[in-house]
Amino acid sequence: MRRPIVAGNWKMHGSRAENARLVEELLAQAPAAPAADCVVCPPLVYLQEVGRQLRGSIYILGAQDVCADTQGAFTGEVSAAMLKDIGCEYVIVGHSERRLLYRESDQLVARKFSAAHSKGLVPILCVGEQLADREAGRTNEIVARQLDVVLELCGAGTLERGVIAYEPVWAIGTGRNATPDQAQEVHAFIRGRIAARDAKIAAATRILYGGSVKAGNAAELFNRPDVDGGLIGGASLKADEFLTILAAARPG
Numbered sequence: 001m002r003r004p005i006v007a008g009n010w011k012m013h014g015s016r017a018e019n020a021r022l023v024e025e026l027l028a029q030a031p032a033a034p035a036a037d038c039v040v041c042p043p044l045v046y047l048q049e050v051g052r053q054l055r056g057s058i059y060i061l062g063a064q065d066v067c068a069d070t071q072g073a074f075t076g077e078v079s080a081a082m083l084k085d086i087g088c089e090y091v092i093v094g095h096s097e098r099r100l101l102y103r104e105s106d107q108l109v110a111r112k113f114s115a116a117h118s119k120g121l122v123p124i125l126c127v128g129e130q131l132a133d134r135e136a137g138r139t140n141e142i143v144a145r146q147l148d149v150v151l152e153l154c155g156a157g158t159l160e161r162g163v164i165a166y167e168p169v170w171a172i173g174t175g176r177n178a179t180p181d182q183a184q185e186v187h188a189f190i191r192g193r194i195a196a197r198d199a200k201i202a203a204a205t206r207i208l209y210g211g212s213v214k215a216g217n218a219a220e221l222f223n224r225p226d227v228d229g230g231l232i233g234g235a236s237l238k239a240d241e242f243l244t245i246l247a248a249a250r251p252g
């Protein structure tokens with residue numbers, strides 16, 4: 001049985017004051033024994049402070065990105081070891097905003113996955129197609145390519161401590177979520193692709209759905225057999241909505 005994950009990606013939102021308010025609400029409304037792991041990914045500059053505020057709670061600290069290299073002359077970058085050092089346990093890699101806005105290639109994303117994994121972080125690998133790809137019937141092809149580069153470089157075994165997030169680009173921040181059937185179809189495809197290399201790992205890998213998950217649609221998405229929770233953007237900035245989403249995730 002896979003324990004689900006609900007992860008909040010705050011993206012580039014917040015301030016010290018806003019974060020403090022959000023954290024206060026998250027702590028006040030936290031369930032005593034959630035049925036899912038709950039990860040919170042604030043902007044890099046606030047990681048330490050939010051991490052301190054969340055210490056000892058149900059919430060686990062995650063980062064939104066990491067450098068593929070270990071150390072050295074990489075101005076502006078932050079290494080996996082540094083994230084680990086300040087208490088991060090998870091890190092998102094290959095978010096579509098990074099792939100599209102900052103031109104991150106499949107190869108770079110795979111190196112980030114490897115760097116995070118090798119320093120003991122749990123990488124959350126984001127994959128997903130753009131609208132034109134879906135309309136052209138190329139969803140599986142795109143997702144397979146993004147996944148295969150990581151499996152080739154790192155091996156399926158790394159998914160023992162790794163998570164996949166299927167985030168169709170057309171569903172991110174648009175209010176138009178994938179239907180539960182659409183999500184399930186791609187999640188099953190991803191699991192099958194991993195199973196072709198290692199069936200045991202595939203059965204244990206947690207595959208999250210992301211893209212306009214809200215309090216009102218989380219339960220029907222998470223009820224699908226291959227959907228093991230969600231990666232939440234906008235709705236993770238509202239404590240009550242995020243916690244309603246968390247409550248919708250149950251081991252399947």
Ligand code: 13P
Nearest residue numbers: 009172173211212233234
């Ligand atoms: P939204 O939930 O705002 O659509 O964002 C999803 C996302 O990109 C999470 O990483």
